[in-house]
Amino acid sequence: MKAQVFRGVNQLSYEEVPMPEIAPDEVLVQVKVVGLCQSDIKKIRYPLYEPPRIFGHETAGAIAKVGSEVQGWEVGRRVVVMHHIPCMRCEYCLNDNFSMCDDYKNITTTAGFNPSGGGFAQYVKVPGHIVRNGGLIPIPDATTFEQASFVEPTNCCLKAVKKAQIAPGQTVLVTGAGPIGLMFVMLVKYFGGKAIATDLLPSRIEKALNVGAEAAFDARDPDLPAKIQAITNGLGVDTTLLAVPSEKAFFQALDCTRKGGKILFFAEFPESVEFPLNPNILYRREIDLMGSYSSSYRLQSLAADIVFNRRIDVDALISDRYPLEDLSKAVEQAIAPTPETYKILLYP
Template sequence: MSTATQIGNEKDEAIPASMKAAVYHGLNDVRLETVPVPEIGRGEVLIRVASCGICGTDLKKISTGSHSAPRIFGHETAGVIAAAGDGVTKFQVGDRVLAFHHIPCQECYYCRHKVFAQCPTYKKVGVTAGYEPSGGGFSEYVRVMDWIVDRGGVVKLPDHVSYDLATFVEPVNTCQKAIETMALKSGETVLVIGQGAIGMILAFLAQRAGATVITSDLFPQRLTIGESLGLKNGIDANQTDVVAHMRDLTEGRGADASILAVPVNGLIRTAMDAVRPGGRVMLFAHTQRTEAKFDPSAVCMDEKTLLGSYSASVDLQKDSVDFVFSREMDLEKLISHRFPLEQAVEALQLAARPQPDSLKIMIEPRMAWEGQAK
């Protein structure tokens, strides 16, 4: 790998041998450490990380100790190309980019059936900061592997798109996939339970599809933020019986569909009870294998459909990029906290214990660049 490169609009500078990273060592054990900068091979690129969003799946892996250690998590990554391997023609040093960490093969049984998240190649993470591939955005540099670079997993950023905004492309894609799976029709009534950043994106997209959207959350502060984004029908779940309210709004029937955007098993029953016979229920946030109780007769006798949606769809990649880059939704309003990489452990702790004023939490290694430039 070349030892010198031009990064962004800054002067030529050497890629260091080591870097800071938030390293996972097992159950609830993440430490800020110095690790080697990953080397790249043919067809690969090295990205100097500017911003990385914290995702609920990162938190799940840390809180359950489900993955072998050491690893470096973080997959909502945007930054600058710091080096490009032999054979890379689509990108050059200095390009501002975002990187998807999963890209399917497009040829296997699951890809042919458009179930991309179950493709064996898709399940292989293609972005790493070293150790085992796990995303790696909670670090100063990440290596993006050849099939991600070659198959459209790296996207250039227009000048008007900030690094923070770009990190929303992957989570928006996952939300668009869920909305598409639900096949919402104009005029339907949809309940979205949970108004964290993802819940607000799901609600916005459902409303964009023509649905009348009702949102609910335990934190009224979040409903206020949602209202500023055009989500006018919020329910304070501390004060209102959500199921009864939905029936009152729909002549006793219930919503046409509901989306559960928080991983709380006890709310599955609420999401199902809130929809009418023949309605649909989308589980979006249940990424941890567990057991849950619900009334199966609601599926059989009441003909309610229980749906799930996980991860992103390559078919929606252009749509998600266009949606984010167009600023149709003021996604940066969802960012409540920004932390430098040196405070990554504190950032993860806050994200794991949501507060009324915490929504999307960003880890931003670029804060160190900006400090150096001053």
């Protein structure tokens, strides 16, 4: 089969690799669509992992082979593949910190080499513990493979929205109106909140308004805090979701978030970034800083429901489609997006 093999920093090789062999409790899935995620791009561009590996994890496809011990799944079933499932027994899992679980962090879906997701290939092997514990999600007939590939990123965004306890009537600032920021705008609206978005690109500012933002501004606007104060009756937003790894965005969030509000870090910052922060700002204004990493097992069914029942419009996020052989071109476009670049999908 064909796959995009990571051979080193910025070195992708579209090559022939052996078809994964499955054990009796495993399933082989033919990949129909896989989304390109910012985390994939980081893994390709920086020396984070030893090659060779096959990345890709926002995977939707059809079951091509079923192990002899597998029950409840058959060849041809359309499925979303969740690339990691927590153990449900460790202290992290028992406290709902599923993404901190060692089993969760140890990705085991694979198309060959060190298991690393495996979605950037024609076929991916799903190990037994993922098959048994909810890591395969059946796709309804009315849902396309493209739409289904959004279940995993929707779960990640949904986890952040739930962690920040965004509620009806609240106002939320979303910094960055790329595909993740736009999904945040949709989810905030779905849960009854009002989203305000910022970005550097006029097209993305307009897009945020189109998908449901109450207001959207240029992030460089020096009057941004005053404009947000005006929208929020002088208070500031209840919550800010940092969807871009920008130091300026963080300090902007401090200026725009009300007393007693929350700032949630969703985007991962470079390791070298440090913020000079007077802790009295947090103390006196009682602002909560929090982080949200990856997805939540507890929200898996809700994420699927939101996508499958079109409670948000994931189709509006898709801007580009590439054959898998052009993954390098897709990565380059994601790094240097055009004004109309949002979510990029790949087709093995």
